[in-house]
Amino acid sequence: MRLLTAIPSPGINGIELGPLTIHFYALFILTGIFVAWQIGDRRYTRWGGPKDVSLDVAVWAVLFGIVGARIYHVITTPDPYWGPHGDPLKALRIWEGGLGIWGGIAAGALGCYIALHRRGLRFAPFADALAPGILVAQAIGRLGNYFNQELFGRPTDLPWGLMIDDAHLPSGYASGTLFHPTFLYEMLWCLAMAVILIAVEKKFRLRGGQTAMMYVIVYVLGRVWIENIRIDTAQIIWGLRLNVWMSIFVFIAAVLVFIVLTRLRQSNPTLANIYLDGREPHEDRADAVGSTAQSESAMKAEDELAEHDK
Template sequence: MLNGLNAVLATIPSPDRGVWFLGPLPLRAYALCIIAGIIVAIWWGERRWVERGGIKGDVTDIAVWAVPFGLVGGRLYHVITDNQKYFGPGKNPLTALEIWNGGLGIWGAIALGAVGAWIGCRRKGIPLPAMADALAPGIVVAQAIGRLGNYFNQELYGGDTTLPWGLEIYRRVTPEGREDALAGVAIDHTPIQVVHPTFLYELLWNLGVALLIVWADRKFRLGHGRVFALYVAGYTAGRFWIELMRTDEATLILGTRVNVFVSALVFLGAVAYFIIARSRGEREDIAASRATDTPVGEATGEPVVDAGDAKDQKDSPESVKPE
């Protein structure tokens, strides 16, 4: 009896639901965690960008492009790699649009988010690698916050375990009596499984990666996208072994989850970039490059006059003063 009580007290209980309602309006924990992560990433990225010589507000302007692209990319990657959940006999393809029910692939989010960031940086004349270095710690912390959404959704966990930090999984049902792990409410707190909380392993790993890249950036003054490359390498190293522990449905290649292969390939690419980019020299001086690229008068708000305009003004009658 005592041993059973200790086992129950040692495990991690799941929330009884992942959705709350304010009248007809659903408040989904997963969506709230994603939004909170985005806010943290922008806030921290803005601070780091200013510290590196950038202008306050640049990160917010870039996020206007990067965030929507990232959300679309993350969903596309998930739908493509887990297409069996949405397409085929008995499936409703329209559910692929229901992003609030979970399902964002980080690979697609980073890839297409980078395209959005590149567009924003190009419009503002900002080097993308420098911006990526400023954003990297905030991005990986945002991923950690997003994993809390998986906790509320009772998803992305591993196999059964007797370890003290095992996660309790409850049976959830809707008011109509239909079983639904995402939209339902736990009928009681009797676990139907105690499993490895792989979402928690990834959350903690991501926080460790954030600490690592901040330390390395300060100690070695990394630049030219090397902070971002270190983040990608650190994240994929953890995702590789965590992915092997997960038991949720996934697309397989040679009997192995597709994201295991993707993690390995992206890790190798990130390490290669980190090594090659070292030849580009010391960290970019954002303030100096801004001063060089900014036309005279722009910083003070005075109108900028080019050489041709100046000549025309000098030769015009209004510019001739009486002797």
């Protein structure tokens, strides 16, 4: 009876199109990237950002992010690649799963910064615009973990327990054992936090990188809980998984940066401007000076409209 209420394991993890195999893991990652780009682009242009920049930045961010995420995963989970029975070539087979979120965020942010700086644009407003979309992208990407039957939690008797095929069952567990569907937990957490993040941003008028830092803070809160119920192989340091320690460090850093950004914005409102100083797309200086408040004005107008709608 219990199995009738369980989440079934997927029968496939990809689609065969002749000699080509489309893995669902890669498909959901690409779908998430597209959705995040669409959300971020609409928010950014509504705030006064140039319309032709988001795609260029997305290319840099995606390339850097995927490489960074894979490197982080391989470093923090070395046994499948460098262990006694490991295969170093598996490190190149990204479609089989294994992307470390913190490596992806750090490297993706670096890619964004480089692309934006080349265009004379500030990083903080773009990061703020993209933050809710990243949460949605992460929710979509977790479906790839479901189809790969990976990164699930410890055994559970809950009615939404996840069934795992014997081929993917960890050693030591009997056939038919149900596990916590951590992919589902993270999906729901990310979607809920995306909605809350936008609401908090409008209510408190977060700007100049504050929304981006708030994204990190709320994501980490859920991540720590989920990491603590996962049973996949991980490095343990002082009784905690490495990713838990990393999440704690990132959380503390994000809170401190949020506080600093709040104080800096009070003393220097131009931090929310779209363009770097002196890089505004105007021929005369008078227009350039006037444009430095463009993004702030657009954001205030958006907030006033939201208040009026209430």
